[in-house]
Amino acid sequence: MNMSPHAALSAADALALRYGAEQAPTHGPWNEHIALLLSHRSIRGYRPNLLPEGTLETLIAAAQSAATSSNLQTWSVIAVTDPAKKAELAKLANNQKHIEQCPLFLVWVADVSRNQRLGAQERVELETMPYQETFLVAVIDAALAAQNAVVAAESLGLSTVYIGALRNHPQQVAKVVGLPQGAFGVFGMCIGYAAPTAANEVKPRLPQAVVLHHEIYDTAGEPEHRAAYDHLMAAFSARNEMTADTWTKRVINRMSKIAAMSGRDKMVAALHAMGFPLH
Numbered sequence: 001m002n003m004s005p006h007a008a009l010s011a012a013d014a015l016a017l018r019y020g021a022e023q024a025p026t027h028g029p030w031n032e033h034i035a036l037l038l039s040h041r042s043i044r045g046y047r048p049n050l051l052p053e054g055t056l057e058t059l060i061a062a063a064q065s066a067a068t069s070s071n072l073q074t075w076s077v078i079a080v081t082d083p084a085k086k087a088e089l090a091k092l093a094n095n096q097k098h099i100e101q102c103p104l105f106l107v108w109v110a111d112v113s114r115n116q117r118l119g120a121q122e123r124v125e126l127e128t129m130p131y132q133e134t135f136l137v138a139v140i141d142a143a144l145a146a147q148n149a150v151v152a153a154e155s156l157g158l159s160t161v162y163i164g165a166l167r168n169h170p171q172q173v174a175k176v177v178g179l180p181q182g183a184f185g186v187f188g189m190c191i192g193y194a195a196p197t198a199a200n201e202v203k204p205r206l207p208q209a210v211v212l213h214h215e216i217y218d219t220a221g222e223p224e225h226r227a228a229y230d231h232l233m234a235a236f237s238a239r240n241e242m243t244a245d246t247w248t249k250r251v252i253n254r255m256s257k258i259a260a261m262s263g264r265d266k267m268v269a270a271l272h273a274m275g276f277p278l279h
């Protein structure tokens with residue numbers, strides 16, 4: 001595997017990077033696949049170099065190998081390399097420059113339209129189509145497939161970043177990539193070779209004690225664990241020139257005001273218009 005150098009770290013070092021030395025759990029079984037997963041970080045600056053031939057197809061084969069609810073395979077993906085189209089999508093996604101820089105931009109689509117067409121061709125009404133559950137299944141399928149592509153890309157020494165901002169203008173995005181009714185761009189994804197200047201540090205996560213519950217959900221110790229994580233993230237943010245220095249501030253900035261949703265508060269109306277009645 002042509003993995004990132006971080007994937008070569010020992011288990012103890014990789015866990016210390018992910019959680020900070022004080023919060024790192026003791027490790028059990030370990031291998032290079034787990035090391036690769038722990039080395040993940042989003043990259044927001046790309047070199048213009050094209051990907052080797054066949055890379056896209058390999059990534060999609062990895063994506064299609066993900067589990068899919070009832071094997072319904074309710075997702076699609078649009079590969080965008082045309083600079084003009086990437087520029088249009090970048091504009092719709094809050095002008096994120098990496099969308100234009102990366103050689104390959106993927107639009108991951110929750111897609112029930114294919115199965116809808118199947119129903120029409122077979123002259124069978126698919127009664128489950130308009131339900132929220134069907135939409136949820138499609139979103140989950142798309143996300144699982146996309147994450148397999150991320151892992152595959154990183155195993156090849158490539159970098160990625162998800163682009164949720166594509167949901168700021170879901171109907172315009174649908175127009176740009178020609179989505180039919182019943183197809184919704186869940187997020188985009190930049191893929192390419194990291195620019196040397198792109199920040200390259202593994203971002204710490206919450207202590208496991210906060211997210212891992214044994215037998216029953218337990219919030220004991222949550223404020224203390226959050227304080228410890230804030231401390232870790234403040235240092236990370238200072239090193240990486242991030243605006244919100246603690247995780248607490250990050251959550252508050254992102255979740256306390258509707259304006260921070262960048263138009264996504266209108267999502268239900270957009271979905272209705274895009275062929276998802278959400279019964």
Ligand SMILES: Cc1cc2nc3c(=O)[nH]c(=O)nc-3n(C[C@H](O)[C@H](O)[C@H](O)COP(=O)(O)O)c2cc1C
Binds near residue numbers: 044162163166202203
């Ligand atoms: C669904 C989804 C949407 C995201 N959207 C964006 C985005 O629009 N722009 C961006 O720069 N990062 C985006 N990210 C990346 C997250 O900010 C990033 O994963 C998080 O800060 C953790 O950092 P790491 O991936 O480097 O560990 C997104 C991530 C996910 C999972």
